[in-house]
Amino acid sequence: MTTLHSIWYCSVTVASVWTKLESVRDIDQSAIVNPVQLMKWLEALHYEERLDLCKGNRIQTQLLFGEPVIVEEIQGEWAKVISILQPTHKDDRGYPGWVPLVQLCKYQPSKSKGNIIVNVDKTQLWLEDGTPQIILTFNTILPVLADTKQHYIVDTPIGIGKILKQGAIKYTGHQVQSMVKAVQFGLNYLDLPYIWGGMSSYGYDCSGFTYNMAKACGIHIPRDAGDQATYGMAISKDNKDEWQVGDLLFFADEKGTKPVRHVGFYYGDGQMLHSPQTGKTVELRKLEGTIFVEELCAVRRYGSGVKIT
Incomplete structure (x- = not known):
């Protein structure tokens, strides 16, 4: 050791x-x-x-x-x-x-002009000479060294490479967008199969889904649902008129009395966008008439001006 x-x-x-x-x-x-x-x-x-x-x-x-x-x-x-x-x-x-x-x-990242973040499902990374390397997934962040008409030149753990500009945007981590935008990102993954521990566009778990859609908007939240439910701004779970698109809805067994076990985005119109569980896929669903109504235990809001730490 x-x-x-x-x-x-x-x-x-x-x-x-x-x-x-x-x-x-x-x-x-x-x-x-x-x-x-x-x-x-x-x-x-x-x-x-x-x-x-x-x-x-x-x-x-x-x-x-x-x-x-x-x-x-x-x-x-x-x-x-x-x-x-x-x-x-x-x-x-x-x-x-x-x-x-x-x-x-181990590698020492070069001094760069900032970062790029992959903002599509997946994109190709090439070496500088055009040799295809690995596939980059949504939300991959890399230092950007320069850019050409078509490509960002990036520093990576496997060498200098390039990716198409249509697959990424400049990213500082401080350009906070609203959680409405996070929901819009999430819609791109409808029907993506759930995977426990998943944090990539190959598959998300419930909190990996909310974490990553928020991350794409420059909003940094805890990794797990239980922690996500203890930060942000508390919103009344009993007054749906206060809910906004992008608020996080949290659920627990035994009518919401047990520890948090699930999280999803409020989509508006009484609907939730979430990555449900093993064997299911990212979906939009009505809350009314489901077990989620009884299991709702918290609603939290994240975004610009909302303290999360």
Whole structure:
């Protein structure tokens, strides 16, 4: 075991953060290699294997390409990490877990003119010479070095590359848009299958969905539903006239008396946009006449001028 406290970066399209070293099953091997084989992994997971990611507490969250982590220690081919961009009550520094060492790398980002953020479902990353490299997912953030008529030139953990301008925008993280825009981003993922721990446009869990749509708007919220329900601005759950499009709706078992178990966006007109659960897909649904009416336990508002920390 090697003890460290240095910054490393995700070097694959999406890296899952595992709860323990023994959390990985034989069927998960495609998810822990470099290059990661996300589609092969997801297509191999039938309902029971997908459900076991949750029931077996196997995955904590995911990292996107270029996302920084603190590497606390290395055990063999694995690194114990803290995902510093994902706030959680589990650790003041960020989300903890284990990532295959092969999916991380050390590098020193170049001094840049800011960042770009991928604002489409997926886009291609090329090397400077035009060699195709990996696919970048929605919300991937990279330092931008320059731009041409068609491309952004970006610094990445695997070298200098370029992406089409139509697939990304300049991003400071401080250009806060409203949560109405977050809902609009979310509509792009209707019918996307739920995946426990999911944080990418290959699949989201409920709070990964709300976290990432907010992130795309420059609004930084906690990673998990339980934490999201304790920040932001409290809105009356009993007075629907106070609800606004983009407010987060929280739900709990036993008529809302248990810990928060689910979150979704209020869409307006008594509807919710959310990523429901294993076996289902991102959907819009009416709240009236569903169990969600009884389970509603909190409503929170995030956005410009709303304190979240």
